[in-house]
Amino acid sequence: MKLKLHVWRQKDKAAKGRMVTYNADNISPNMSFLEMLDVVNEGLITTGEDPIAFAHDCREGICGSCGVMVNGVAHGPQDATTTCQLHMRSFQDGEELYIEPWRAKGFPVLRDLIVDRSAFDRIIQAGGFVSVNTGSAQDANAIPIRKSDADEAFNAAACIGCGACVAACKNASAMLFVSAKVAQLSLLPQGQPERQDRALNMVSAMQNEGFGNCTNQYECEAVCPKQISTDYIARLNREFIKAALTYPDAKK
Amino acid sequence: MKLDAKIPAGPLESKWENHKFDLKLVSPANKRKFEIIVVGSGLAGGSAAATLAELGYNVKCFCFQDSPRRAHSIAAQGGINAAKNYRGDGDSIHRLFYDTIKGGDFRSREANVHRLAEVSGHIIDQCVAQGVPFAREYGGLLDNRSFGGAQVSRTFYARGQTGQQLLLGAYSALSRQIGAGQVQMFPKTEMLDLVLVDGKARGIVVRDLVTGAMESHAADAVILATGGYGNVFYLSTNAKGSNVTATYRAYKRGAAFGNPCFTQIHPTCIPVKGDYQSKLTLMSESLRNDGRVWVPKSKGDKRAPADIPDSERDYFLERKYPSFGNLAPRDIASRSAKEACDAGQGVGESGFGVYLDFADSISRLGEDQIRARYGNLFDMYERITDENPYKMPMRIYPAVHYTMGGLWVDYNLMSTIPGLHVLGEANFSDHGANRLGASALMQGLADGYFVIPYTIANYLASSKLEKVTTSHESFKAAEDSCRKRVGQLLSIKGSRTVDSFHRELGKIMWDKCGMARDRAGLQEALKAIPKLREEFWQDLKILGTNEEINQSLEKAGRVADFLEFGELMCLDALTREESCGGHFRTEHQTPDGEALRNDENFCHVAVWEHEGDATGPAKGHKRHQEELVYEHVKLATRSYK
Structure with a gap:
């Protein structure tokens, strides 16, 4: 060729x-x-x-x-x-x-073709985790999880953080990336205690990094190499609104 | 060189418990006075950095990738072993311990491997608590699958992306500590040298891969978790950036290197297609749960696989190893595939391939069930080969995958340099001469989450550590030598690219120090490598400068080290006059072609010491031995028949 x-x-x-x-x-x-x-x-x-x-x-x-x-x-x-x-x-x-x-x-x-994606790391640092110190975990099978929830959490967790979603979006929104992590952890029992703070803090970090908002064009889903669904953005919006209304004074 | 493995006394089952009690502690108020450097952010480095920060130490973590989430642990597919015995199928800590020792062909330390088996269950607990979405059954409990070298199902998995999910778990814990200010993260930063002060590891020299700036960092202890050196073969399943530089630099500074010739060749990879090929892609061992490996019985049979009737197929693993069948350990499965291809039964254009066939499983379980188990792997196979594995068998061939050798460490994971600790694939410790599938993830996380946090405290509490800053002359000297070396690389201005040298080295290593090795070949390699190295330093062509993103320069530094390290591997392979695990010397085999160990003379770790100046080429390599003592396991000929 x-x-x-x-x-x-x-x-x-x-x-x-x-x-x-x-x-x-x-x-x-x-x-x-x-x-x-x-x-x-x-x-x-x-x-x-x-x-x-x-x-x-x-x-x-x-x-x-x-x-x-x-x-x-x-x-x-x-x-x-x-x-x-x-x-x-x-x-x-x-x-x-x-x-x-x-x-x-x-x-x-x-x-040339290399960009700085450290903003994604900073968004995760704002709340994309479960706060559990090493050694304090209970037996793994003590937390049964409905198979469909576990599978759905896996689908969200498959995100590789490449940034294609941002590149494809006319608003340079990172909502697919953020929503994948928020959805994964909100679907699992382990993620519940920090559920609201996570949504608020990660969205706030995303905005501080200069990413835009979602206007439902679905370009992100179309290019995502791991086929992360925009359904998670809907989930993120729901998580965010619920958290913002429940804890209006929460740290943002 | 004095080698003390520091294996605790007492019965095997209580060594680690007793040892943990005997280890000195650092009080919470004193932990914040210590600085620890962690190089590498994969399963071992990421988990260590996060855990040490949780404990209150000040941690600096370095990786050459643009984010700690991209360390190559992410590519591990199949799963992670743990002796949970959730299936009630006869598993136990002792069985995992025994399988690992046997799988490693009796060339690993009993005490280390037992500890690994002991903490394996805690790893699963920890990862689940972090939100790692392991596969589950309908009842909501964790699912398991089987892996090679075991007759129980003890492998936990997250589809074909277990490494990714475990690494993202460690990365999330690390991110939490970065956000909290307890870990200072340095991505896109490559370690170029180790700095010793008064004989202790006190820091590193790094290069910022964006600006080219060379900088030193001082600390009270240094942890290397920099992975394996499979890329010495150029083509491997490793990421393109994986390299030996950090561990080799430490070797030149005085850390001993254990069993450098122990390389794992993984049986199920997509075969090489053309000379432009830049890497090899693994198809997870888990596929051997449901796939059957075969070649045509007759040589040079060019019929389409579907046209070859069952009676004219040789299911060679099932035939030779009936009790383990397609789940024979990796070294054995690889060698059998090579034998079949060498005998002319190989398939595909090149003849270097065997079939991995899912037809039986698809007719037994249905295509949907197979898709649910391996969908992402099947898709990946189709993207690369343009063939649909649901319709026709995969073609696979062995490829370099993992290196069991690494820096020598004692039971506390400390190298022969005080203060220098080595974790994960970068150390030599737990897998002997062959690693079992799904054990790399287990070892990386065991070292990082559950071993180093205890043992490093003992080092910090029992050593006299004067305050050292980067203005110390040792740092200045190391920085100068790094700058000089980069200057040398840039000033050669020859005619050949870095990749062309790397490919040539890879070919020498694969031909002479690959799946089968012999004396004459290794001796040839020991002549060819120094010659190639000399040419490299005379005819290398790199454009640009140090003060910019210069990917050729990054590669050149790594290849320069591979060109020295390859020689050490061949030397180790030459002096180990036996076959064991992945190290197959054709002179030492049983009449039916199995590896023939020599326990009388080689039941030891070969431990190499660099001779000569740390900044110049090696004047020689001195071989020491750590004798392996088996108190609980009887040395036996490994049989999977």
Whole structure:
């Protein structure tokens, strides 16, 4: 396969970026998208041009490191797939691809296709946990959980924190990400004591990081590699309103 | 070098209980006076950092990923073992202990493994309390599945994403402590060197991967939880960033390295497709609960799998190991697959593949049931290979997955450098010559949640630790040597890329120090690696500078260390004149091709000591031995037949 790539190049956070065009020749349809970029980079280094910087690590769709916009779609054209699991057989020989980083106020570009997603960590630090110290747990089977609740909590917990939901949203909202964690823990008995505070604190952290709100476009769900459902956003809204009304003076 | 494993006296069952009582404590008011550095944020590092912070220590945690949630523990699929005996199928702490010792082919320490089995149940309790959504049965209680090397069902799981869910549990506990200010987190920060003051580990030098700034951090103790070194083979199931640098730097500073040649080759991975391939993808061992492994009986049979009748298939694991069948341990399953392919029975374009067939299970249980158990793995397989495993068998082949070797530690998880503790895959301790499936998660969390919080207190309380700051000359010297090394890498300005060197090293390691090893091959590798290393330092091409995000430079530093470390692995493989677990020397096998141990001469841990200056290439590696004493288990030929 031969492809023409238009890639966002930006030296660092402060620099002005631009699209640069490259030819990608000798591409096998069995390559992953990132392996295609590897091949392009080997060529660039040989000709003395800085390789394209992109985030990646596990390359099996679970660490959440990778993620670029391909022709305007987060993680590219294949449903329920991270960029590292996208394969070149999804494209046509001779196709032109526009490859860009996530774009959101909360995710500043650090270099080329790499963005700073530390905002997500700070949102989790605001309440995405159950406060239980090591060693104080009771026997695991002392907390029976209805199978359907456990399965639903798992579906929410499958989020890999890649940030595609933010990148796909016209409001750069992080509500799918936040709702996944809030839903997981509100579905489980272990999450009950902190349920209200968690919803209030995580939403407040999300707003402080510069992410927008949800206006029901469902773009996030469409690109989510783990198919996290927007139903959780409805759940988050309910959790938030209930908490805000129950504890109007709670710390936010 | 004096090796004291510090194994407590007394009966096996009460060693850990007694030891915990004997260990010195640090009072709550004094804990806040201590600083602890944790390098790595996976299951071992993340759980240790969180727990130590909960106890009141000041913790600094470092990871090279952009978030602690992305450590490679996240990719573990199948499950975590624990001796809960919730199934009532005959499991017990003693059975988990015995299975692990036997699975490791009698090359691990009894006391360590028993402790691991003892705390295994608490891990499940802790994770459930954190909200980890383990699989459950309709009654609401926890579900289990079976894993290789065991005849009981003791593996807890969260679909095919158990590692992810356990890591997110540890990450949430860590995040809580970061939010509380008790842990200072340094993501995108890579450790480049260990700093010793008065012979004790007192800090590290790190590079900020965004700005390139080199910085030192001082502490009262250092914990390395930096994972394994499988990427020395270039192609492995490890994440692209996984590397040996932290442990190898510690080795060069004087920490001994245990059993570096013990590598686990996982039997069920997606086969290599082309020379552009950047990594290998694991298909969880749990698939062997319901999948049957087979190859055509006749060589070079190119028929489609569905066209080969049952009578012309060789279900070789079921045939050779009837009592464990498809759930034979990993080393044995891998070697059998290799044998079948070497005999010309392999399938797929390359001939390096065997079938993992779900047809029987699908007709027995229905496609929906199989989807519920393994849906995400089947989808992943289809995305990578473009083949539908519900319709045709998977093709799999062994791949490098885990390294049992690692920095040598005593019972307290302390290395030969006082104050330097090593947890999880980075240490050598619990898996002997072969790790059983679902035991890596167990060990990482056991070390971090339930062992190090006790043993590090003893170190802090019983050592004289003068106040040390990063202005100490040892820090300055280490920083200078790191800067110099980066400068050297950037100034070579040769013609070859880092990846090209890494691939070449990987090929040497896989061919000569992979699934089967022999004297001649290892000797060849010991000649080829230094030659490649020399070429690396003369012809490497890296563009750009240190003061920016420079992914080639990051890789170059790691590959430079792999180029030294690979030699140590081959040396270890060469001197261990026996076959055991994952270490298969073709000169040492039984008439039917099984590993032939030599308990008389090799019932020990090979412990390597670096010779020469810490900043230059090794002048040599000195071999020491820690004899393994079996008081409770009788050394036996491992049989899964």
